[in-house]
Amino acid sequence: MNxxxxxxxxxxxxxxxxxxxxxxxxxxxxxxxxxDGFTVITRNINHNIKPLGIGRGxxxxxxxxxxxxxxxxxxxxxxxxxxxIIKYGADAVMDLSxxxxxxxxxRTLTEKSPxxxxxxxxxxxxxxxxxxxxxxxxxxxxxxxxxIEAHGLESVDxxxxxxxxxxxxxxxxxxxxxxxxVVSRGGAFLLEWMIYxxxxxxxxxxxxxxxxxxxxxxxxxxxxxxxxxxxIEDATDRAQVExxxxxxxxxxxxxxxxxxxxxxxxxxxxLNQVEMNIKxxxxxxxxxxxxxxxxLVTDIAMGYDHIAAAIGGAIAGAAGADFLCYVTxxxxxxxxxxxxxxxxxxxxxxxxxxxxxxxxxxxxxxxxQLMAKYRKGLDWKGQISMSFxxxxxxxxxxxxxxxxxxxxxxxxxxxxxxxxxRALAGR
Amino acid sequence: MNxxxxxxxxxxxxxxxxxxxxxxxxxxxxxxxxxDGFTVITRNINHNIKPLGIGRGxxxxxxxxxxxxxxxxxxxxxxxxxxxIIKYGADAVMDLSxxxxxxxxxRTLTEKSPxxxxxxxxxxxxxxxxxxxxxxxxxxxxxxxxxIEAHGLESVDxxxxxxxxxxxxxxxxxxxxxxxxVVSRGGAFLLEWMIYxxxxxxxxxxxxxxxxxxxxxxxxxxxxxxxxxxxIEDATDRAQVExxxxxxxxxxxxxxxxxxxxxxxxxxxxLNQVEMNIKxxxxxxxxxxxxxxxxLVTDIAMGYDHIAAAIGGAIAGAAGADFLCYVTxxxxxxxxxxxxxxxxxxxxxxxxxxxxxxxxxxxxxxxxQLMAKYRKGLDWKGQISMSFxxxxxxxxxxxxxxxxxxxxxxxxxxxxxxxxxRALAGR
Numbered sequence: 126m127n128x129x130x131x132x133x134x135x136x137x138x139x140x141x142x143x144x145x146x147x148x149x150x151x152x153x154x155x156x157x158x159x160x161d162g163f164t165v166i167t168r169n170i171n172h173n174i175k176p177l178g179i180g181r182g183x184x185x186x187x188x189x190x191x192x193x194x195x196x197x198x199x200x201x202x203x204x205x206x207x208x209x210i211i212k213y214g215a216d217a218v219m220d221l222s223x224x225x226x227x228x229x230x231x232r233t234l235t236e237k238s239p240x241x242x243x244x245x246x247x248x249x250x251x252x253x254x255x256x257x258x259x260x261x262x263x264x265x266x267x268x269x270x271x272x273i274e275a276h277g278l279e280s281v282d283x284x285x286x287x288x289x290x291x292x293x294x295x296x297x298x299x300x301x302x303x304x305x306x307v308v309s310r311g312g313a314f315l316l317e318w319m320i321y322x323x324x325x326x327x328x329x330x331x332x333x334x335x336x337x338x339x340x341x342x343x344x345x346x347x348x349x350x351x352x353x354x355x356x357i358e359d360a361t362d363r364a365q366v367e368x369x370x371x372x373x374x375x376x377x378x379x380x381x382x383x384x385x386x387x388x389x390x391x392x393x394x395x396l397n398q399v400e401m402n403i404k405x406x407x408x409x410x411x412x413x414x415x416x417x418x419x420x421l422v423t424d425i426a427m428g429y430d431h432i433a434a435a436i437g438g439a440i441a442g443a444a445g446a447d448f449l450c451y452v453t454x455x456x457x458x459x460x461x462x463x464x465x466x467x468x469x470x471x472x473x474x475x476x477x478x479x480x481x482x483x484x485x486x487x488x489x490x491x492x493x494q495l496m497a498k499y500r501k502g503l504d505w506k507g508q509i510s511m512s513f514x515x516x517x518x519x520x521x522x523x524x525x526x527x528x529x530x531x532x533x534x535x536x537x538x539x540x541x542x543x544x545x546x547r548a549l550a551g552r
Numbered sequence: 553m554n555x556x557x558x559x560x561x562x563x564x565x566x567x568x569x570x571x572x573x574x575x576x577x578x579x580x581x582x583x584x585x586x587x588d589g590f591t592v593i594t595r596n597i598n599h600n601i602k603p604l605g606i607g608r609g610x611x612x613x614x615x616x617x618x619x620x621x622x623x624x625x626x627x628x629x630x631x632x633x634x635x636x637i638i639k640y641g642a643d644a645v646m647d648l649s650x651x652x653x654x655x656x657x658x659r660t661l662t663e664k665s666p667x668x669x670x671x672x673x674x675x676x677x678x679x680x681x682x683x684x685x686x687x688x689x690x691x692x693x694x695x696x697x698x699x700i701e702a703h704g705l706e707s708v709d710x711x712x713x714x715x716x717x718x719x720x721x722x723x724x725x726x727x728x729x730x731x732x733x734v735v736s737r738g739g740a741f742l743l744e745w746m747i748y749x750x751x752x753x754x755x756x757x758x759x760x761x762x763x764x765x766x767x768x769x770x771x772x773x774x775x776x777x778x779x780x781x782x783x784i785e786d787a788t789d790r791a792q793v794e795x796x797x798x799x800x801x802x803x804x805x806x807x808x809x810x811x812x813x814x815x816x817x818x819x820x821x822x823l824n825q826v827e828m829n830i831k832x833x834x835x836x837x838x839x840x841x842x843x844x845x846x847x848l849v850t851d852i853a854m855g856y857d858h859i860a861a862a863i864g865g866a867i868a869g870a871a872g873a874d875f876l877c878y879v880t881x882x883x884x885x886x887x888x889x890x891x892x893x894x895x896x897x898x899x900x901x902x903x904x905x906x907x908x909x910x911x912x913x914x915x916x917x918x919x920x921q922l923m924a925k926y927r928k929g930l931d932w933k934g935q936i937s938m939s940f941x942x943x944x945x946x947x948x949x950x951x952x953x954x955x956x957x958x959x960x961x962x963x964x965x966x967x968x969x970x971x972x973x974r975a976l977a978g979r
Contacts, residue, residue: 194961194962194966195964196953197961248966299976304924305928306928308969310963313971313972316971320975320976356923357909357920357924358917396867396910422866423905423906424920424924425905425939426939426940427940427945428939428941429898429941435859440823440867443824454948457927458948458949458962459954472856472859475853476863482850490784490785493784494731494783496783496851496852497785497786508884509854511854512854512855513854513855513856514855514856517855518854521881521886524886525623526623527623528622533885533886534624534887535883535886537623539622539679541734541739541740542740544744545733545743548748549733
């Protein structure tokens with residue numbers, strides 16, 4: 126019996142209890158939300174990790190993408206990235222490797238990771254197709270499904286599958302020609318394959334086969350948005366919304382088949398369209414958990430896209446997005462370094478936490494209350510302990526130190542808190 | 553004739569033409585908005601700088617705070633901060649020095665700066681009082697107004713004056729006891745002075761005298777929020793809103809007297825209260841320009857407060873805030889370093905730009921359109937030129953370089969843009 130089946134029968138599993146306890150919410154309500162598809166717990170039946178709840182009433186989760194490319198391959202560096210993103214609080218990790226020993230990389234991660242692992246199977250299928258046949262377009266449908274099956278068997282907890290990029294969508298895209306057509310890598314591979322072979326998207330056409338595999342391993346499907354906007358001007362256009370309509374239908378089919386689904390979303394979205402995008406997705410996709418990439422509220426923050434993404438992510442989270450994919454300072458520039466991954470995780474954690482205060486997630490505001498208490502008490506150890514990167518903060522404070530340990534070097538003994546305490550106490 | 557008087561008479565000055573041309577808006581409309589107090593142009597009659605427009609229909613401006621403290625004094629470092637914040641695009645700079653040769657520091661800045669300079673005169677008055685009498689509380693009303701007069705005479709373009717922190721407000725504060733009472737440094741000084749001397753706020757009681765000086769030098773008053781919330785839990789409370797009501801009255805009086813006014817705002821505000829705070833200020837303060845510090849959408853982002861501030865600032869800007877005060881990564885930790893100032897400016901520029909896209913500021917979206925065009929054309933030189941820190945981006949790209957110059961090391965030759973171009977062209 127998988128998670129949805131158990132939830133439908135009203136059985137509260139150990140897994141559900143564990144997530145409910147972690148989130149400080151009611152286990153029965155959580156179970157009902159899983160049955161309704163409002164919430165998922167990402168854990169492959171073969172994976173011995175902490176189960177991750179994503180969805181209604183839960184804290185906003187963050188995912189960190191790691192992985193090699195053909196231009197930069199280091200298993201050691203990827204291992205270090207995994208270690209660092211876990212240290213700084215990522216809830217899930219996606220292995221997006223496209224270069225080097227893909228299977229070894231993936232197995233290293235699934236073995237070493239205590240958190241949920243996601244993949245984009247078409248990456249591996251495409252890399253193999255290029256190795257085997259010399260071209261993406263020669264990949265067979267079985268090649269793709271063999272990789273998906275292998276990922277299920279080998280403990281992957283959730284996979285991105287761009288099922289909504291149909292022939293119909295491509296016709297619309299050709300007619301419309303956006304500023305930046307398709308910026309999803311998986312979407313681009315499928316599009317080339319479909320055009321060259323003059324065939325329907327194999328993940329759409331063989332959706333039942335996909336559901337069967339997903340169900341077998343209780344692997345969550347993250348329905349990818351191959352047509353997510355790649356620039357502000359393409360946001361919330363026909364192409365994006367048409368794909369979302371398809372994803373809503375596919376979510377329903379999956380839920381009926383007992384497969385957990387997350388919907389992926391944009392992308393590049395102007396600030397004043399972010400909330401609308403979240404509400405539209407929730408409406409069109411039956412309140413399934415929403416997983417956003419950023420969104421980036423401007424295209425020009427190259428080198429600082431983690432900040433543009435934190436702005437969009439915080440607003441998205443507050444509006445109901447459940448899962449934020451981090452963006453690192455290296456986005457649009459290069460494969461991220463280990464340090465970039467740390468910066469990406471922290472920016473995303475700030476966004477998720479700012480959202481959780483608004484969502485009234487149990488325990489969220491309490492953190493700010495504790496920080497305010499430490500601040501008022503000029504308790505520097507306490508304050509530093511509450512920060513997202515205590516080692517960095519400690520070093521910063523030591524680098525331009527105060528003369529009196531009680532205050533900080535910004536105001537020195539002109540500290541506002543000290544002044545007001547003295548004045549109100551009548552000293 | 554000062555700016556408001558000229559505007560009232562329908563005279564379009566050179567200054568107004570210059571700002572209107574820079575903003576690509578109509579000069580007559582701008583002039584009318586100045587007469588109505590919806591917009592200000594900050595430039596002291598003694599200051600030979602580029603005039604800065606802040607207000608309705610204009611691009612969102614950003615201010616960078618620099619200055620020494622008693623614990624860290626380096627005129628050279630402050631000069632370097634000025635140079636860097638200008639290089640990275642600050643529209644105004646505030647000298648918040650409280651340590652070392654204050655007059656020399658201020659004069660260096662007013663001489664060297666091509667952008668508007670703001671100060672908080674009470675800082676200098678308090679430092680002098682401590683030197684002269686051994687205590688803040690011994691400062692005389694004349695001491696304070698002598699400093700204000702000197703700042704006017706010596707070319708300061710706008711000053712923060714915490715006129716709204718009245719005895720009445722302090723009584724409310726004592727009754728309520730917020731989590732973090734008063735975190736405004738100027739507010740704290742005034743509060744101690746008022747309680748110790750059992751007197752009304754001299755800036756409130758002698759508001760006419762303040763208006764006279766401001767008018768003489770056409771120096772803009774930035775009405776400070778001494779009771780701005782210092783933590784998420786204190787946001788939008790009685791104390792904050794009562795002060796805002798007072799500021800609204802004071803704005804009206806100043807406008808009638810022909811003095812330009814900006815209203816200062818929070819501070820620490822949860823994400824879902826930011827828009828409401830902006831709309832409330834606009835309503836209660838007769839649509840005067842609104843200058844926000846952050847706002848920070850969480851208290852726990854120590855070390856990354858520039859990101860928490862970028863989230864709040866972007867939302868505030870999109871909701872109508874006109875002027876964002878940057879926050880650096882050093883906020884709540886130490887006096888910022890030169891690098892912190894750069895990071896603060898860039899985070900704030902991203903927030904302001906994200907807001908300007910929503911405000912439909914002339915030329916804002918065009919930047920994103922150009923970036924998208926360069927991105928589609930795989931034009932790396934073009935993309936880098938559009939970023940907020942081209943040198944940093946260039947270095948990042950070189951550090952993990954692509955094998956083919958056409959792409960980047962994130963995807964290597966699996967580049968989505970390249971793949972889609974090839975597929976749609978039928979190659």
